[in-house]
Amino acid sequence: MVLDVTHTTHYRYSQPAWDSFNELWLQPTDDHRQTRLAFELDIAPKVTVRTHRDRFDNLIHHFHLPHDHTELVITARSTVVTYETPAPLAVSARTLPELRHRFFEFLAPTARVPLNENWHRVFGALPLDPEGDLVGYVSAMTSYLHGRFTYAPDATDVNTPLADFAQHASGVCQDFAHAMLALCRSSGIPARYVSGYIHSKPRGDERLIGAEASHAWVEAFLPGSGWVGFDPTNGCLVSPAHVKIGHGRDYDDLPPVRGLRRGGGDSSLSVTVQVRHALSRPAPPSSDA
Structure with a gap:
């Protein structure tokens, strides 16, 4: 099965926030039952993103947003192929x-x-x-x-x-x-x-x-x-x-997103996740040229 996943996390702050440090567990793994074909991470405001692996070999994206902002939007897009696996064997x-x-x-x-x-x-x-x-x-x-x-x-x-x-x-x-x-x-x-x-x-x-x-x-x-x-x-x-x-x-x-910030006042969070068959993506518009 070929699946597209879009995961959007949207923070809104009543006052400017700064010094926002965040870790993201959002990239699908590659293992015996799935293959990651693509992964794209968009963050607004724009920021430099780095990666490291944790003690369980999960890949973590992390970033520091030092300047003032009243919103933070993190969008992860993935395409993954998943496979059938054999039924487990009986064992005492x-x-x-x-x-x-x-x-x-x-x-x-x-x-x-x-x-x-x-x-x-x-x-x-x-x-x-x-x-x-x-x-x-x-x-x-x-x-x-x-x-x-x-x-x-x-x-x-x-x-x-x-x-x-x-x-x-x-x-x-x-x-x-x-x-x-x-x-x-x-x-x-x-x-x-x-x-x-x-x-x-x-x-x-x-x-x-x-x-x-x-x-x-x-x-x-x-x-x-x-x-x-x-x-x-x-x-x-x-x-x-x-x-x-x-x-x-x-x-x-491995929470999807974990972070700390300074300022920001009251905050609100909205999260949307969409998982669909990749073949159901709309075709690009045709051209008469």
Whole structure:
């Protein structure tokens, strides 16, 4: 599937802002299930952009805007080819102890995914059978969270604790992903947070949820298959409709945009995301010349 992604972030300030430092996690990655064909970043006001890679090898664009401005517009345009991947192979949960040291970073608690709760009890989810199949269990948890919770864009914000999401039973893809990380890590399954996009193509009589903004899902490490993507918001395996930006321990490792500024007074933020088939782009106007 060839997909075009346009992601626009627009800040408005009631007073001039200056010394704006920003980091952007907006460029799709190249890996075994997708190829990045193009990426373009436009920033207004114009500014010099540099890049570096973080500890998880995600590419970050960063810039400093020193002079006064009352608006900041960041537009990222990408074209990506995504591919079908084989279904994960069945593997016993008895393999998990072998992964503890190798993937400790994706088993440890974080501020957004604390492990001081019995998350299986909190979410009403069944624990992992020590003799069971990992693929079946992670797939079941993906379906369970999709059915147990309601996707509601205004129900939570970026700082809503996981326990509040469990209590209110509604939230956004970030909440679903953090809930699944808690269940996987509590079970000893290495799991990492993935940031990206999703194309809301029809799936039977349904449409995939979350295309109107950045999307998030989980990759679990399954011996014999490697890192496998599961989307609890939609209750499915990751498919060619998913475009990956990068991964980390939780949302804090790769927010789409993170920055600091001086001044600015009150601010407002609007974000628009569009994901569409590249072949649906309008043709250029014809010429009679």
